[in-house]
Amino acid sequence: MNINWYPGHMKVAFDNFKKNLKLIDIVVELIDARIPFSSKNPKIDEILENKPSVLLFNKIDLADEYTTKKWKEYYESIGKKVLLVNANQNKGLNNLRQILEDELSEKFKRDEQKLIKDKTIKMMMVGIPNVGKSTLINTLSKRTGAKVGNLPGVTRNIQWIKTPGKIELLDTPGVLWPKFENKEIGLNLAFVGSIDDDILDVENLSYELIKKLNKIDPNILKNRYNIEFDLDTDIAYIMDMIGERRGAILKKGIIDYDKVSRMILREFRLGKLGRISLEKVSDFFG
Ligand SMILES: Nc1nc2c(ncn2[C@@H]2O[C@H](COP(=O)(O)OP(=O)(O)OP(=O)(O)O)[C@@H](O)[C@H]2O)c(=O)[nH]1
Ligand SMILES: [Mg+2]
Known part of the structure; x- marks a missing residue:
């Protein structure tokens, strides 16, 4: 990205x-x-x-x-x-x-x-x-x-x-302009809303957030959206399930990925997915 x-x-x-x-x-x-x-x-x-x-x-x-x-x-x-x-x-x-x-x-x-x-x-x-x-x-x-x-x-x-x-x-x-030393930092800043969504690809960002949240605890998304999946379930498929649950569907039954993506980001930022820290001390320092 x-x-x-x-x-x-x-x-x-x-x-x-x-x-x-x-x-x-x-x-x-x-x-x-x-x-x-x-x-x-x-x-x-x-x-x-x-x-x-x-x-x-x-x-x-x-x-x-x-x-x-x-x-x-x-x-x-x-x-x-x-x-x-x-x-x-x-x-x-x-x-x-x-x-x-x-x-x-x-x-x-x-x-x-x-x-x-x-x-x-x-x-x-x-x-x-x-x-x-x-x-x-x-x-x-x-x-x-x-x-x-x-x-x-x-x-x-x-x-x-x-x-x-x-x-x-x-x-x-x-x-301060945030630092973008690497992709991970850029993503984290984007997840919490410190980088304007307008300059980002929202679907891509939401995809990365799902990946990140599942790494922290797969139950976060399962509980919030009442869905089931495994560790190897495709992220796009998880988006499909969330879209279906929330009625984010275009004509002919196609999932509205833009809507789903914005919703996930918004709900994360508002704390609706729970109290979630995206970074641990041990990720960076011994
Ligand atoms: N949940 C929560 N939201 C907060 C807290 N502090 C601020 N916010 C929200 O975070 C958003 C950004 O807050 P601002 O005070 O506008 O941030 P800012 O640093 O002035 O942002 P810029 O002017 O864009 O640099 C707003 O929606 C606030 O309501 C907090 O302690 N908890
Ligand atoms: Mg301000």
């Missing part, structure tokens, strides 16, 4: 990110809890250098709980501060201030020595498309009902959003 990845766009995104980095104290890097490897762009760490950061797993409601725990342990073992969040239900954000403060303890010490009393934390989010950046910004700002405000004195008019606990959030998150 061919994916266009627009290197020009990616460069602009990274350049903007670098520019904004100068304005903030800490970066909150969002990744998708279903694909904690593929949704993390290793280039961020390079750019961050010594800038404090927190790794936020979003959409934990869609991922397998145990697998998420293992990923959290992995990232902590390489020195990351990890936060598990469900942004659209406002879960996991209660101790955000505390976590940011812990990561910024050196800055606060320096401020204290300089007799700076202001404890405002300036943060910025960054993450690949569809990972939940806007949702998180809305969730955080809704908690106080705070409005977006202008801070004068900077060359550009930068908008900051006031959120609880004296956290000011840069209103434009850094959008």
